[in-house]
Amino acid sequence: MALLEANGIFLSFRGVAALTDVSLSVGAGTIHAIVGPNGAGKTSLLNCISGVYRPQRGTIRFDGKDLTHVAPATRTGLGIARTFQNIALFHGMTVLDNLLIGRHVHQRTGVVTGALYYGPGQREEIAHREIVEDLIDFLEIQHIRKKVVGTLAYGLQKRVELARALALEPKLLLLDEPMAGMNAEEKEDMARFVVETNEERGTTIMMIEHDMGVVMELSNRVTVLNFGERIADGTPDEVKRDRLVQDAYLGVQHDLEVDG
Amino acid sequence: MSGIEEALGGDVTFARLLARNARTSPGRVALREKEFGIWQSFTWSEYQAHVRDFSLGLVALGLQRGDKVAIVGDNRPEWVWSEIAAQAAGAASVGIYQDSNLTEVAYVIDHCDASIVVAEDQEQVDKILEMLDQLPKVRHVIYTDPRGLRKYEHPALLSFEAVEEMGRLLAKDKPGLYDENVARGSADDVAIICYTSGTTGNPKGAMLSFRNLLSMALALDEVDPKHGDDEFVSFLPLAWIGEQMMSLSSALAKGFTVNFPEEPDTVTENIREIGPNVMFAPPRIWESLNSTVQVKIMDTTPFKRFMFERCMPIGRRVADLRFARKPVPLGLRLLYGAAHVLLFRALKDRLGMSHLRSASTGGAALGPDVFRFFHAMGVPLKQIYGQTEISGISCIHRDDDIAFHSVGKPIPGTEVKIADNGEILSRSPSVFLGYYKNDEATRTTLEDGWLHSGDAGYMSEEGHLVVIDRLKDVMKLADGTQFSPQFIENRLKFSPYVKEAVVVGKDRPYLTAMLCIDMGVVGKWAEKSKISYTTYTDLSAKAEVYDLVQRAVDEVNETLPAAARIHKFVLLYKELDADDEELTRTRKVRRVFVEDRYREVIAALYGEAPQVAIDTTIRFQDGKTSRIRTTLLVRRLELGKAA
Numbered sequence: 001m002a003l004l005e006a007n008g009i010f011l012s013f014r015g016v017a018a019l020t021d022v023s024l025s026v027g028a029g030t031i032h033a034i035v036g037p038n039g040a041g042k043t044s045l046l047n048c049i050s051g052v053y054r055p056q057r058g059t060i061r062f063d064g065k066d067l068t069h070v071a072p073a074t075r076t077g078l079g080i081a082r083t084f085q086n087i088a089l090f091h092g093m094t095v096l097d098n099l100l101i102g103r104h105v106h107q108r109t110g111v112v113t114g115a116l117y118y119g120p121g122q123r124e125e126i127a128h129r130e131i132v133e134d135l136i137d138f139l140e141i142q143h144i145r146k147k148v149v150g151t152l153a154y155g156l157q158k159r160v161e162l163a164r165a166l167a168l169e170p171k172l173l174l175l176d177e178p179m180a181g182m183n184a185e186e187k188e189d190m191a192r193f194v195v196e197t198n199e200e201r202g203t204t205i206m207m208i209e210h211d212m213g214v215v216m217e218l219s220n221r222v223t224v225l226n227f228g229e230r231i232a233d234g235t236p237d238e239v240k241r242d243r244l245v246q247d248a249y250l251g252v253q254h255d256l257e258v259d260g
Numbered sequence: 261m262s263g264i265e266e267a268l269g270g271d272v273t274f275a276r277l278l279a280r281n282a283r284t285s286p287g288r289v290a291l292r293e294k295e296f297g298i299w300q301s302f303t304w305s306e307y308q309a310h311v312r313d314f315s316l317g318l319v320a321l322g323l324q325r326g327d328k329v330a331i332v333g334d335n336r337p338e339w340v341w342s343e344i345a346a347q348a349a350g351a352a353s354v355g356i357y358q359d360s361n362l363t364e365v366a367y368v369i370d371h372c373d374a375s376i377v378v379a380e381d382q383e384q385v386d387k388i389l390e391m392l393d394q395l396p397k398v399r400h401v402i403y404t405d406p407r408g409l410r411k412y413e414h415p416a417l418l419s420f421e422a423v424e425e426m427g428r429l430l431a432k433d434k435p436g437l438y439d440e441n442v443a444r445g446s447a448d449d450v451a452i453i454c455y456t457s458g459t460t461g462n463p464k465g466a467m468l469s470f471r472n473l474l475s476m477a478l479a480l481d482e483v484d485p486k487h488g489d490d491e492f493v494s495f496l497p498l499a500w501i502g503e504q505m506m507s508l509s510s511a512l513a514k515g516f517t518v519n520f521p522e523e524p525d526t527v528t529e530n531i532r533e534i535g536p537n538v539m540f541a542p543p544r545i546w547e548s549l550n551s552t553v554q555v556k557i558m559d560t561t562p563f564k565r566f567m568f569e570r571c572m573p574i575g576r577r578v579a580d581l582r583f584a585r586k587p588v589p590l591g592l593r594l595l596y597g598a599a600h601v602l603l604f605r606a607l608k609d610r611l612g613m614s615h616l617r618s619a620s621t622g623g624a625a626l627g628p629d630v631f632r633f634f635h636a637m638g639v640p641l642k643q644i645y646g647q648t649e650i651s652g653i654s655c656i657h658r659d660d661d662i663a664f665h666s667v668g669k670p671i672p673g674t675e676v677k678i679a680d681n682g683e684i685l686s687r688s689p690s691v692f693l694g695y696y697k698n699d700e701a702t703r704t705t706l707e708d709g710w711l712h713s714g715d716a717g718y719m720s721e722e723g724h725l726v727v728i729d730r731l732k733d734v735m736k737l738a739d740g741t742q743f744s745p746q747f748i749e750n751r752l753k754f755s756p757y758v759k760e761a762v763v764v765g766k767d768r769p770y771l772t773a774m775l776c777i778d779m780g781v782v783g784k785w786a787e788k789s790k791i792s793y794t795t796y797t798d799l800s801a802k803a804e805v806y807d808l809v810q811r812a813v814d815e816v817n818e819t820l821p822a823a824a825r826i827h828k829f830v831l832l833y834k835e836l837d838a839d840d841e842e843l844t845r846t847r848k849v850r851r852v853f854v855e856d857r858y859r860e861v862i863a864a865l866y867g868e869a870p871q872v873a874i875d876t877t878i879r880f881q882d883g884k885t886s887r888i889r890t891t892l893l894v895r896r897l898e899l900g901k902a903a
Contacts, residue, residue, distance in 0.1 A: 133296035138407075143525035145297060196408055 003028040003204050004049065004172055009058035011044055011228075018044040019055065020228045026172070026221075031198050031205045033215045033236075036225035037248060042208045043085065045225070046174050049206070050082050051075045063171060077105050081170035083161045085177050085208075091150035095141060095160050096132065098149055102167025103128040135163045138200075139193055155186035162193060166201070173197065175207035179214060187211065191218060216240065224248065273445040273470045275311070275348035277512040282308035285488075285515065291337045294522035294530055302337055304515075310337070312438045314420070315345035316427030318376060319437070321400050321418075325350030325444070328372045328453065332356040332365065332388075333380025335494045335520045338404040338420055340507060342378040343452070343498075347470075348442050352450040354465070355499030357845040358384065359838065364463075364845075366391035368455050369398060372465055372696060376400045378420070382408035389414060447471040453696050454501050456648045465696035466648045468501075476651035476690035477509035479671045484618050484642070484656060490516035490537040491615070495527045496545075500846060501652040502622060506540050509651075528552075532612035539616055542623040543630070544847060546641065549611060550630045551756045555784050571599035575636025582635065583662055604637040613639050620644045620656065622667075623846060625727075625746075627754030631664040643667045645727060649711050650674075651690035655725050666724035676725055677710075683731050684717040685710040716744070733851060735766045743824050748773075748816065749849075752826075755812035756781045760836045760843075762854055763826070764862055772865040773829040774858060775809060776800075776836055782808070797890050800831040806895050813897065825899055828865050832858070833890050834878055864894050 004026040011019040019041045026032045034042045047053040049060060051072030060067040067075060089098050106128070113121040136142055139159050144152060149160060158178060165173055178194065179187045191214055197203050209215050215222060215236065222239040224232040226248040232239050239245055281290065286305035293300050302310070318329065329346035331353060333339055343353040354372045356365055358380070365387050369377060377398055379385045385403050389412075392398065403409055404420040430437065451470045455463040494507040507518045516538070521530040528549075531539075557568050578596045581588050588596070608614045619634070622644035634641040642657035645667035654676060657668035670676045674688035691711050694702035705712050716728040728734060729744035736743070745763035752761040752773065759778040765771035779796055782805060786793055793799040809831060817825040836842040842854050855862060864872035872892045877885045 130296065133298075137296060140523070142297070142522045143529070192408075199411060200407070 001028050002026060003063060004206070005061045006045075006049070007059045007061075009045070009048055009055045009060070011041075011048060011053055011055045017228050019048070019225075021058075022225070022228070022230050023058075024223045024230065024233060026204060026206055028171075028204055029198070029202055030220040031194065031207070031218050033219035033222045034206065034208045034225065035210070035212070035215055035222060039227075040225040041228040042225055043176055044228075046082065046176055046206070046208060049172075050080060050174055076168060079169075079171035080174065081165040081168040081172075082174035083158075083165050083176060083178060085180065087154075087157045087161050089149045089157060089161055089164065092148060094146050094148055095136075095152075095163075096145050098160060098164050099132040099135060099167050100128060102164040103132065105168055131169075132167060135166055138166075138196070139163045155182050155189070158182070158186075158190065159193065162190075162197075166197065166203070170203060172204045172206065175205060175209075177208050177210065179209060179211055187214065194218060271445065271447040271470075272474055273347060273442070273447060273449065274344045274451065274508060274512055275315075275442045275445060277474075278304070278308055278311060278344055279442065281512065281515050288488075288515070289517050290511075290515075291340070291518050291520070292534075293337050293520040294526070294533075297522075299519070299533070307337075307341070310341045310424065311344045311348060312431070313424040313427035314341055315348040315441065316430045316438055317423035317425070318345060318351070318427075319349050319441070320426040320430045321376065321423065323349050323351055323376060327351040327376070328354050328374040330354045330356055330369045330372060330374035330377045331498070332360070332377070332384045333358055333404065334524060335496075335498055335503070335507075336380065336404065337520060338378070338380070339498050340518070342402075343508065346376075347445070347449075347451055348438065350441060350444060350449070352453055352467070354453045354455070355497070355504070356455070357497050357499045359497075360387075360845065361839060362387050362391055366394055367462065368465075370395055371462075372453055372455075373397055376402065378402045378404070381405040385409060385412070385417070389417075392416065445470075447474075450693060452504060454504070454648045455499070464698055464701055467693040467696050468648075468651055469693055472651045472690045472692060473504070473509040474513060475673065475688070476653055476671075477505060477513050479673045479688070479690070480505075480653055480656065481510065481514065482672050483658060484620070486510055486514045486516055486538055486618065488515040490514070490617075491519060491534050492516055492538045493519045493521065493527075493531050493534050493536045495521050495524070495531075496541065497845070501648040502540060502542070505652040506538070528612070532610070535612050535615045537615050538618045539613075540620050540622070540644075542846065543621050543626040544624075546621050546626055546634065547630055547753075550633050551778065551781050553607070553611075553633075554756055555781060558784060558788065567603055571603035572633075572636060574599045575604060575638075576632050579632050579635035582660075583664070585660070600638065607637050608639065613637075616640075618642075622646065622653070624848065625750045626664070627750065628664045629754055635662075645725060646686075647711065647713055649692045649705060650686055650688060651692070654686045654688065654690075661722070661724075663720075663722070663724055666720055666722075666726045668725065669723055670725070676719075678718055679712075681731070682716045682718070682728075682734075684713040684715045684725065684727065686713065687711065745771075745851075748820065748824065748826070751816045751819065752813065755809075755815075757785070757809055757812055760849065762836075762849055762851065762858075764855060764865065768866060770827040771824060772862070773813070773826045774832050774854075774861060774865075775813075775829055776832050776834075777805060777809065779835070796835065797833040797888060800833055801890065801893065803893075806831060806893060810895060810897065817897065817899070826897060827899060828894055828896050830861055830865065830872075830892050830894055832861070833874060833888055833892060837878075840878060861892060864892070870894055870896075 002025040007023050009019050009022040036042050048055050109120050109124050136145055141159055144156060179190050195218060198205050219236060222236050224239055224245050231244045232242040281304045287303050289301045290304040290307045291302040329351050331339055331342050346353045354374060356368050375397055377388055379388055379401055388401050400418055401416045402418045402420055402423055406419055447470045449469060450467045451473055452468050453465040454468060455465050492506055496503045511518045519534045521527045557565055574595050578588055616639055619639050620642045644653050645655040646653035654674045655667045655670050674686060676686045679685050687710050714731050716731045716734050718726050720726050729746040734744050748763045749761040752758050757778055758775050760776040762774045763771055777800055791802060791804050799805060813826055813829055838845050843849060860872060871894060874892050875889045877887050
């Protein structure tokens with residue numbers, strides 16, 4: 001069953017086409033990778049799904065609902081969360097506070113109840129804290145729980161960002177280059193967290209990633225973009241063998257093998 | 261241990277002590293584990309219930325009396341539950357260091373004939389499953405943390421909860437079975453097999469009975485008492501005899517609370533939250549606490565640094581007078597009171613040591629400066645000495661009788677003497693039953709009840725035992741006097757910049773040293789001195805760092821007799837690591853191995869070349885390797901100046 005379906009997406013900026021007739025279908029419970037060279041339109045596609053951009057043509061359906069004209073904040077409520085290529089956390093706040101903010105969409109009590117604290121406000125805060133603590137345990141960031149985000153190493157900040165996205169309890173998680181700029185060990189950790197998020201929490205994941213080794217190993221399905229067009233779509237093995245993909249990645253010389 | 265025996269009417273085992281505690285104080289907190297940011301408590305009766313269920317579960321899985329259960333993982337309640345559960349069913353428990361690599365894990369599991377392995381998490385389960393075809397005796401692998409294991413479908417795999425559930429079912433069938441099993445236990449049964457990480461050869465499994473373990477805990481308690489309302493933080497490997505002694509024998513006998521940290525990374529923070537009354541740690545922990553404070557002081561505001569620099573000397577003067585057992589004059593006492601209010605109180609609070617009453621270090625020598633540092637701020641740190649084979653401890657400092665070059669006096673019930681060849685021998689009810697499946701080693705270690713330690717030492721005039729070095733490492737210098745490389749190494753390591761030191765010189769014309777810098781401290785120093793660096797290897801190769809370390813070596817050289825001075829040294833391009841088999845899991849240098857591995861470096865130390873090219877691979881815990889290519893500088897010291 002497809003959780004997300006994009007049909008004929010067309011997006012242009014003042015006449016420059018960023019996406020041309022892109023369609024894809026993300027199956028529920030899968031890890032779906034979007035790959036492609038620089039400027040292929042990967043982030044634009046993600047932005048269309050999260051609602052930052054509104055495509056000029058085409059439709060996006062999520063969980064049976066038409067998303068095309070829904071505001072970004074509402075999409076979050078429907079169960080779409082994302083991380084960014086450049087970390088977007090509150091740098092002056094602690095890890096714990098950043099994660100609690102991630103619970104915002106699930107906040108039921110209002111300002112007055114919160115100000116009174118005792119009663120429903122307290123109960124709700126405890127419930128949110130429990131969920132956040134579970135995530136802290138899941139992503140192994142106990143030791144930095146009370147650290148200010150800005151003081152943390154890059155790899156850890158990425159992990160906190162993932163935690164914050166998961167605090168929304170999304171059905172679909174959009175990851176924009178989760179492993180960019182990481183060393184081998186950090187990459188390995190992050191790859192493990194992505195897989196475990198998918199397996200343990202059943203979250204569907206759509207991610208942009210450049211490291212082909214990671215893509216081939218983690219994803220169930222791969223969509224390849226080039227100059228705003230979808231040039232291939234299939235299992236990692238199918239995509240690897242695709243002639244157009246080899247062209248896009250390696251120039252037009254086919255005696256080279258793309259290996260993971 | 262007669263008192264406890266009387267109280268229990270005969271043989272004492274861990275399971276019986278647990279039952280007693282669950283009976284006398286069912287609602288008191290026995291264990292705590294920090295999870296999801298909160299300290300979760302387990303009372304003595306919950307402790308007992310988990311042990312009973314799991315023990316019966318093991319019986320349901322076919323565990324027989326005399327079998328072995330291997331346990332591997334971080335310090336968690338499940339670890340101690342598993343141990344006592346196995347013992348309650350008449351089996352022995354075998355702890356495995358959680359950072360062991362595949363071959364080490366497989367060696368111990370196979371050698372001890374374990375039929376059941378309790379593994380904490382995916383990491384440990386992976387190690388065992390990978391080696392399982394070489395472990396024909398293992399029938400079940402039980403995991404405590406299901407994380408990441410959901411998709412594993414191995415027939416040998418079981419969850420801890422599932423085994424407890426099997427135990428509860430069995431209890432319905434045979435309600436009296438657990439108590440019967442416990443009643444069949446004897447104080448002289450093998451309780452644990454403790455594999456000692458030998459500095460040479462394969463590890464040997466020392467068999468220790470309940471009598472061994474408990475007599476040691478109670479004898480130690482006479483001179484270093486613990487109380488039922490004490491708090492203890494368990495953060496060292498439970499496979500190590502020292503942690504067994506505290507978290508099992510002593511905790512069960514005295515009924516104090518054992519706290520398990522959230523993660524290995526959060527230990528310092530967790531210690532501060534608990535504020536333990538009792539703390540036992542090897543020197544490297546105390547050293548790292550000391551260097552953390554020094555580094556933080558470098559970083560702090562000028563005012564705080566000023567306070568630190570004014571107060572510490574007062575503390576040190578008081579500590580030195582106490583070491584010398586001289587009275588502290590009134591004026592100094594007043595100053596110390598002020599320093600306590602202004603600095604030490606806050607410092608102890610930061611380190612989680614405000615309530616610390618019993619603090620000890622053991623396993624290796626601790627530098628006098630570090631020793632003095634803790635005494636200066638009012639932490640009564642004591643040195644202890646012992647081997648796994650004597651259940652951990654034979655000697656300890658007494659409260660008002662501390663000398664940092666010694667390891668104190670024998671604990672009650674323990675005799676210590678020096679053999680003609682200088683070897684330290686000891687005898688007590690805690691001396692082990694023998695090595696598992698290694699009679700030859702047992703015969704050479706145990707003669708007429710005397711345990712041969714393999715350590716060279718002597719008795720000081722005050723009746724303190726002084727340990728020199730491993731007997732086989734003591735070497736002769738050119739002028740014929742005996743000298744100990746470990747002694748020099750310890751001196752070198754007293755410098756905060758030096759993390760590890762290996763002194764070479766046996767059958768050589770002069771002494772040389774291979775040193776590893778302390779990345780944290782030297783890195784901080786490099787930042788302060790505006791020296792840029794990338795990796796450990798890069799930092800180690802800096803001429804400025806060589807100069808820095810040379811000053812430390814020069815200082816040590818000045819205190820050594822002329823023949824025992826270091827002529828040349830190198831800073832190694834990597835830290836010595838247990839994964840590379842250079843250290844034991846308790847971080848002792850495996851000298852023979854290290855000298856072989858670095859033979860090119862040693863050749864360069866005794867050659868004329870100012871540098872040596874290195875091309876080598878290093879191994880990680882998961883079996884992966886990485887290649888290092890670098891050039892190592894040899895620093896020659898001007899001994900004329902130092903002399």
